[in-house]
Amino acid sequence: MKKIILFLLILFSSCNKEKVKETPGKILKEIPQEASYFKQIKSNDVKLAEPVYGDWLFSHKEKCQTFEQYFRSKHIVPTTDANIIYIRPIGNFNSLQKKQIQLTNEYLEIYFQLKTKTLAPISNNVVPNSARRMTAEGHEQLLAGYLLNDILKEEKPLNRIASMGLSELDLYPKPEWNYVFGLASYRDKVGVSSIYRLQDGELTSENFNLCLSRLLKISSHEIGHMFGLHHCINANCVMNGTNSMEETDMHSIRLCSVCQRKLNSCIPYDNKKRLSDLEKYFKKNDLIDGFDLMKKDIEIIQ
Template sequence: MRKLSLFILVLLFACKSDKKNHYFDAVKDNDVALFPPAPGEWLYEHKEKGQTFEQFLKTKHVVPTKEQNVIYIQPIGKFNVLQTKQIDLTRAYLEIFFQLKTKILETKSNDIIPSHVRRIGGEGQEQFLAGYILDSILIKQKPSDRIALMGLTEVDLYPKPEWNFVFGLASYSQKTGVSSIFRLQDGELTEANFNKCLDRLLKICSHEIGHMFGLHHCTAADCVMNGTNSLSETDKHTVRLCSVCQRKLNSGIKYNNAKRLADLEKYFKANNLKESAALMHKDLESIQ
């Protein structure tokens, strides 16, 4: 009787494993191969080898627990109505993307950034040192249930003196990241460019938080985890995780893959992001 029970358990585990593998095999058909990089693009300048699923499993990466399972957003700056709406929509998106509760902390003033980590950029714009925000501001924000923390600014960012700017920056060890809305809104955020800016913000925030969960830059296919050097390159890449990166993320968070896709499709439709909604619909069709 005991041997029979054990056999049934093994059979159930095998069926469950086969079902999960079927999901990733199915959505793999929707992966789009990367074109050879052009001069100026990320992979042209950074000869990255990528990260296989097996390599990911061998790395030390954060996994949600009952005690630590909430993603936090820390706004820093003076945000107008449209920018505040972008932050609210980003919170909702990240909660769906990672299938983890996501909360917004009380906004902090730009006054917390000291003068020695501020500069005037090449376009006459003020910039904050991204690393300082990670190491001296976000590190102090320690809600007991925090698994990841994302800072958002309306001021431009730079990573080090020799770099012109950076869209976002993340720390694997501290599980913190920061991104700026500044360059995403093409000068000024308006109703006309709202969706374009939102699409960019969703890509960059999910990308940086993806790093916090151990995902390296993707070289396997067109993917939100691709590295980018410019807004045009960010715009060219998809908001979707490729099948390999989906498998990595799901191995740690262990969410329902079909539910996640359906939630994402609903979000994109509600916010008139039609191309992204179509990508989720295509993945859903593949697993039916």
Template sequence: MRKWCLFMVLAFLSCKTDGKRDYFSRLSGNDQPLPKTLPGEWLWDHPENGQTFGQFLKSKPIIPTDYKRTIYVSQIGKFNELQTRQIQLLQEYLQIFFQLEVKIGERISSDEIPADCRRIGKEDQEQLLASFVLDSVLVRQKTKDAIAFMGISELDLYPQPSWNYVFGLASYQKQVGVTSIFRLQDELLKKENFDLCLTRLLKVSSHEIGHMFGLHHCIDASCVMNGSNHLPETDKNPTRLCSHCQQKLQYSIGYDNQKRVNELIAFFKQNKLEHESIILNKDLKIKK
């Protein structure tokens, strides 16, 4: 009797897994092929092998618990009214994207970065050493309930002396990440470029937090987890996770796919990001 009950439980779990696999298999029909890589783009300079679902599972990705399931976003530096509005919208978006609570953390002063971890870049802009921000600033700010901690810097970032700049950097092991608004805002954020700059911030931030949940750069399809070397490439990448990356993230967090897609579309429509909502409308037609 016990063996029979155990068999039934395992069969039930297998059906549930197969059902999810079938959903993402059907969802893959909405994936857009990865465009041909051009000189200067990420995969041209950084050939990558990608990440299968099996490899993702072997990496032991973080899984939210009752006590550790909050994403924090903290501003580093001084933000004007329009920039602060974008951070508020980012909070709302990330809460939908990851289906977890997102809180705005305490503001962090750029003065916390010492002189030997900042420099003047090739464009005469001040830059902060991203790895120092991760290891010596954000890690100390991270609270026990934080499953991910994201810093948004006012100033430009560089990952190491040999690099010109970096859009963002994340540590999977420490579950912290940092990105900068400096290059996303066309020198000056205005009402006229607000929507474009917001879309860039949504992409870069969800990409970096995606790394914290164990997602590698995607080479399977056009995806927000595609690597990016420069702003035109970031603009070309979508906000959407491809079906392979959606399967990984949904495995970790366990959210309702249909609910997530509905809420993302509503967010895009409310903020007049019509192109982004059109892309997701096809996903809405795929039922569990």
């Protein structure tokens, strides 16, 4: 039986065409000069290795989205009426899981430099029997599409710019599929993800940091898509496509210089402040890989 892995969305754009096709009579936005910050941190970008069988890029021949293409594309931007990212927990979470959700909230607020709020959890009981099932292994799954379309899309929290549901239980997208890590509607700026398979069976103090790193990568990746970022093939980057948990673990938690420039053109935050905030977050939470990456960027811009 087939498996869906991590919001399988193939995004097509051409890396070879630096110019966006112009429409007669349409005035295109002027491309801003690349700031020195992005030029400096570019030297810390790590080139992607040649894909091998099982890797995302081995089976998905994606082309890159240039900064010019992103800048002139239609994507959401924060406004006075839409400037808050929301997390909606779904299920019954234990103390360690609640801590991970809290830390994810803190991280997303730093990462996007936008106010982020966690709403009260929704009970699994809101999902009807027709949208849930038991697996052969004996654990329960919820229909991802029901959570997305019948619950999350219907919610209209104040000043929402993007919303991510986090399910305690495993998810499936349709009867013939085994499972899915999550599902999203980028048009509606809403997604739902499951923490079930991020935990290697059970979340413990021993695997807490590894599982937290996975959750931070997946959450920032999917919300990044909501802000119009395509999959990255420029460097090892949190916006890389992924085919497995093993590949997710190998990918960087850092946005490459090109993707940082895209995001900053959408959300005009202070890059140095964001970098410093991220370094402090990773240090406080003993996420060594993330801390080392931020430290390298800080050193190169000083």
